[in-house]
Amino acid sequence: MNASMAMSGDALRRRRTWGGTGMGPRLEIEDDEKDAEERKSVEAFRExxxxxxxxxxxxDDYHTMRRFLKARGFNIEKTIHMWSExxxxxxxxxxxxxxxxxxxxxxxxxxxxxxxxYHGVDRxxxxxxxxxxxxxDPSKLMKVTTVERFLKYHVQVLEKVFTEKYPACSLAAKKHIDTMITILDVQGVNWMSVGKLAHDIVLRINKIDSDNYPEILHKMFIVNAGNGFRLLWSALKGFIDPRTSAKIQVLGDAYRxxxxxxxxxxxxxxxxxGSCTCxxxxxxxxSNMGPWNDPHVMNLARCAQTSSRKRTSLSGEELTTPNSVPEVITRLEPDFPDTAPLTGLSRSFAVQSTPACENIKIDEHEASISLTSQPEVNNRIGGASSDNSMPENSSTKFLTLMRALTRFIMKLLAILLILFGLRNVAFHQVDVRIWDHHRMDSANANPTNHLASHDAKRDAVLSCLDRLQRLEELVVELNTKPKKIPAEKEIMILESLNRIKSIExxxxxxxxxxxxTSLxxxxxxxxxxNLKETSLHRNSCWFKDCKSLQQRT
Incomplete structure (x- = not known):
């Protein structure tokens, strides 16, 4: 099985062009080597x-580890730190x-x-x-719940996304799904009232998502955005990771x-x-509309989850992928007692659920038991009816031979089905792979500088948000104060003014x-x-008179 998978992988690498699926022209594939490097990075990270x-x-899941590596620019040391946290x-x-x-x-x-x-799925x-x-309504919202309980609710919803919604969507789409579309309708938003809610809840939710559930956003649409919001977004866009900002699209009222x-x-x-009203x-x-609300699809997902987990071959070791589409090639037949065993189309559907970049490794013992269960029952019935006409040892040898032959045929069919399934899923996922890897080119050109600049920009955004929060608190405090002075305070102010005037x-x-007094x-x-001068003048005149008298005498 591994040899056949390796042969098909080599064929994919040698083949530089892939045919379309009938929906468009042939596409040129140039990222096979990039995919191989990505797998090597995941393998090194896993080791x-x-x-x-x-x-x-x-x-121990390929897609989970790849998401964390993408979040850290495929820097293994930084990803290990993020993973441990x-x-x-x-x-x-x-x-x-x-x-x-x-x-x-x-x-x-x-x-x-x-x-x-959550409502529905994209194309x-x-x-x-x-x-x-x-x-x-933030005030009423905080009256019916608390911030801590709302955060737990948010985490619980995300866990349901990974355990219910992604598996159901993967089964319905016949390919691996681990991202989502987000639509934010901001029509009529009172940013003053939402500011405290954003500070208490949204920032903490964003930290939880970015640190523990990275790379789950495929596209975000912000609809009914006014001119003010667009100006704010154009200013903040430069501080956000380019890979994240590329996923966000701000639209006005012409968003349909x-x-x-x-x-x-x-x-x-x-x-x-849209046309849905529910x-x-x-x-x-x-309504919670979507494949996860379909009992038939959820029955398939639960049945596959309770069976043995699908394993992928990665450098000779088995790598389980619990978040991928589970293996439902043979183990779902008991759930349909009124129908025949799974047809080739049904088995192709199950095989196509596996990502094309993985090498599938089937548990041969379980597959042979499941695939040959019905022939074995028929053989046992035939053997019981022939016990009267042949010896017991001949019947046993015949049954053993039939079982071995049936196992061989079923294994051969399983190999062929997997090969054809890989071929089909490769055609279906070629567009997604091209888009994803071209998006990674710019982000991985210089991961160290990119992450350093991203951290600096994130700190700048957080500081700006803190300043905005303080300004909002000041404005709210000013708004709570009365616009006119009360009559009592006005009388007191007038009396104070009169006293001030009297004091003046x-x-x-x-x-x-x-x-x-100074004058x-x-x-x-x-x-x-003047008195001093007058007295001095009189004294000088008296001495002169005395001298003249003495001279006369």
């Missing part, structure tokens, strides 16, 4: 995690058991004051998440055409320009008195000086 004992069995956060937050332990009883009231939910099968921010390019009208709610379920944001009048009188002092000083 590094195993060496550090940081790879629990439930996270993720494991520690899950242990501290209780994420692994949050689906069973946490019950969000206030969900109905939260949806009333914060309309949001490629990804789930669509919708929020109507213009109808958010753009949304319909990605989402079918039947999957889009009527308030966003009147019987209380509205589109209450007294001060002026005192000043005038001081001036008059009198100056006059007295001048009078004293």
């Amino acid at each position: 590094a995690l195993i060496a550090r004992d940081l790879l629990p069995a439930r996270y 993720m494991l520690q956060w899950r242990a501290d937050f209780g994420t692994d058991s949050i689906l069973q332990d946490f019950v969000f009883d206030e969900l109905e009231e939260v949806l009333r004051y914060y309309p949001h939910n 490629d099968g990804r789930p669509v998440y919708i929020e109507r921010l213009g109808r958010v 055409t753009t949304l319909l390019e990605f989402i079918d009208m039947s999957q889009l709610p009527d308030f966003l320009g 009147t019987n379920e209380g509205g589109c944001l209450r 009048y007294d001060l002026q009188k005192t000043k005038d008195a001081l001036n008059a 009198r002092q100056v006059e007295l000083a001048e009078s004293l000086e």
Whole structure:
């Protein structure tokens, strides 16, 4: 099996062009080597995690490790640090058991004051998440729940996305799905009232998502955005990671055409320009419409999850992929007792669910048992009826020979089905692979500088958001104050002004008195000086008279 997979992989590398699927022209494939390098990076990352004992069995998944590597620009050391922090956060937050332990009883009231939910899928099968921010009432929302409980609810929803929505979408789309479309309707948003909610909840949710659930956003549409929001976005866009900002598209009120390019009208709610109303379920944001709401699809997903996990071959070691589409080639036949065993088309559907970049390794023992269960029953019946006509040892040898022959034929058919399935899924996923790898070219050109600049830009954005929050708090404080002065305070102010005027009048009188006193002092000083001069003059005249008398005598 591994040899056949390797041969098919070599053939894919040698073949530089792929035929289309009938939907468009032939596409030139130039990223096979890039895909091989990506797989080598995932392999090296996996070996590094195993060496550090940081790879629990439930996270031994190719796609999960690739998402974390993408988030850190395929820098293994930084990704290991991010991975270890993720494991520690899950242990501290209780994420692994949050689906069973946490019950969000206030969900109905939260949806009333914060309309949001998943609704339908896009044209490629990804789930669509919708929020109507213009109808958010932060004050009432915080009365029916708390920030901590809302964060737990958010994490629980994300865990359901990975355990229910992604597997169901992957089965329905017949390819691996691990990203989503997000639509934010900002019509009528009161940014002053939403500011505190954004500071308390949105920033913390963004940190949880970026640190522990990276690279799950395929595209985000912000619709009904006004001119002010567009100006703000154009200013903040330079501080955001270019790979993330490329996924975000800000639209005005003429958004319908753009949304319909990605989402079918039947999957889009009527308030966003679609045709879906979900009147019987209380509205589109209450219906939870999607493949995950289909009992048949969920039955397939649960049945496949309870069976042995699909394994992929990565450098001679088995790599489980619990988040990929599970193996349903043979183990789903008991769920359909009224129908014949799975046809070639059904088996091709199951095989196409496997990503083309992985080498499939089938558990031959289980496959042979499942595929030959019906022939073995028939053989046993035939053997029981022939016990009367042949010896027991001959019957046993005949049954053994038939079983061996049946196993050989079924294994051969399984190999052929897998080869054809890989061929088909490669044609289906060629567009996605080209898009994804071309997007990675610019991001991986210089991962070290890119991540350093990203961290600096993120710090700048956070500081700007903190300043905006402080300004909003000051404005809110000013708005809470009354616009007019109360009558009592106005009377007190008038009395104070009158007292101030009287004090000023007294001060002026005192000043005038001081001036008059200073003038009198100056006059007295001048009078004293005059008296002194007069007395000196008289004394000098007396001495002269005395001398003249003495001379006469």
